[in-house]
Amino acid sequence: MLERVSTWPEEAQEEFVRSVADIESKHLxxxxxxDEERNAVRRGLADMREGRLASDAEVAAVFSRYRE
Structure with a gap:
């Protein structure tokens, strides 16, 4: 496929390069x-520090309730 790209119109080649760059940045x-994600992480860490997370037993109870 890489060999065929050189035969494509310039616009298609540019699109290909952008796509590959997006894939590379996503995976590597x-x-x-x-900002929204950063705030969510901060809220989660605050919840953890303040003990507002469910225990393992509470989580297991919820899952068992919905597995039946």
């Missing part, structure tokens, strides 16, 4: 959190 690059 450093992920940058959005």
């Amino acid at each position: 690059g450093v992920y940058r959190l959005s």
